[in-house]
Amino acid sequence: MTTKRQIYSTKRLENIKKQRGKYPSLLKKIIETSDIILEILDARFSKEMKNEEIEKLIKNKGKKIIYVLNKSDLTRKRDKRLNPRIFVSCKNRKGISELRNKIKSEAAKIKKEGKYNRVQVGVIGYPNTGKSSLINLLIGKNSAKTGAEAGFTKGIQKLRLTEGIHLLDSPGVIPTEGYSMTDREKIAQHVKVGGKSYSQVKNPELALNEIVKSNKKELERFYKIKFDNAEDLIEKIGKKKSFLKKGGEINSDQTARAILKDWQIGVIEI
Ligand SMILES: Nc1nc2c(ncn2[C@@H]2O[C@H](COP(=O)(O)OP(=O)(O)OP(=O)(O)O)[C@@H](O)[C@H]2O)c(=O)[nH]1
Numbered sequence: 001m002t003t004k005r006q007i008y009s010t011k012r013l014e015n016i017k018k019q020r021g022k023y024p025s026l027l028k029k030i031i032e033t034s035d036i037i038l039e040i041l042d043a044r045f046s047k048e049m050k051n052e053e054i055e056k057l058i059k060n061k062g063k064k065i066i067y068v069l070n071k072s073d074l075t076r077k078r079d080k081r082l083n084p085r086i087f088v089s090c091k092n093r094k095g096i097s098e099l100r101n102k103i104k105s106e107a108a109k110i111k112k113e114g115k116y117n118r119v120q121v122g123v124i125g126y127p128n129t130g131k132s133s134l135i136n137l138l139i140g141k142n143s144a145k146t147g148a149e150a151g152f153t154k155g156i157q158k159l160r161l162t163e164g165i166h167l168l169d170s171p172g173v174i175p176t177e178g179y180s181m182t183d184r185e186k187i188a189q190h191v192k193v194g195g196k197s198y199s200q201v202k203n204p205e206l207a208l209n210e211i212v213k214s215n216k217k218e219l220e221r222f223y224k225i226k227f228d229n230a231e232d233l234i235e236k237i238g239k240k241k242s243f244l245k246k247g248g249e250i251n252s253d254q255t256a257r258a259i260l261k262d263w264q265i266g267v268i269e270i
């Protein structure tokens with residue numbers, strides 16, 4: 001059995017509304033109450049996910065930040081500009097003990113400075129980067145709930161790492177700068193990096209087009225086919241999977257979503 005301590009009540013509001021409403025304020029609370037912040041980024045898209053605005057706040061408050069680049073099993077890219085940084089893969093359980101040791105040594109420093117007895121570590125980042133999965137591996141049990149679609153964690157959850165060190169799980173937040181509910185380009189970008197789920201996006205074909213622009217080669221390798229553009233890819237995969245409408249025509253919405261799902265659940269290496 002798992003023990004959970006919700007420090008804020010969580011109502012099941014629409015995730016998208018919270019994105020601009022409740023979540024950023026939860027994030028600020030986390031930063032205020034934490035001594036160390038782990039910013040979890042997807043190693044494939046660290047640049048797109050980095051939250052400069054929040055980092056400014058973290059620095060202003062004099063808190064320690066550690067960059068954690070997760071899903072490193074999906075790419076050979078290693079963003080070396082971030083400091084300090086630790087590359088991990090929850091899937092392959094790589095880098096977890098290195099991170100645990102880093103947290104413990106930073107916490108020990110804070111305790112030694114005599115500031116506090118108990119150290120709180122806030123885990124923040126873009127939606128779906130693996131924050132909850134990482135917490136579970138760090139603490140060695142499945143206490144934080146995880147899910148394949150963005151927007152899974154809806155509130156703050158406090159979990160014990162060791163004596164005197166607590167981790168705070170938080171809902172994913174898209175940086176204000178890149179966020180939009182209406183700009184089609186921006187939404188396609190959110191889908192590409194996994195911040196908006198394949199099942200929720202209104203126009204999956206447009207989002208797929210964005211991925212094809214940057215990762216055509218990887219899609220061809222994964223599906224073992226050659227294609228010209230997003231439309232052609234949908235046509236070929238739709239036929240292969242027999243995603244057809246009543247008249248026998250390819251169901252392009254269903255096909256595009258299926259491809260986005262493969263992309264988002266992390267089976268396509270880039
Ligand atoms: N390939 C791969 N997938 C991962 C890794 N870590 C997590 N995932 C997957 O990513 C998805 C999201 O994981 P969560 O831990 O729920 O992510 P989160 O950041 O807590 O998501 P939100 O609460 O929605 O912000 C799940 O399907 C995980 O299985 C990893 O290292 N590699």
Ligand SMILES: [Mg+2]
Binds near residue numbers: 132170171
């Ligand atoms: Mg989560």
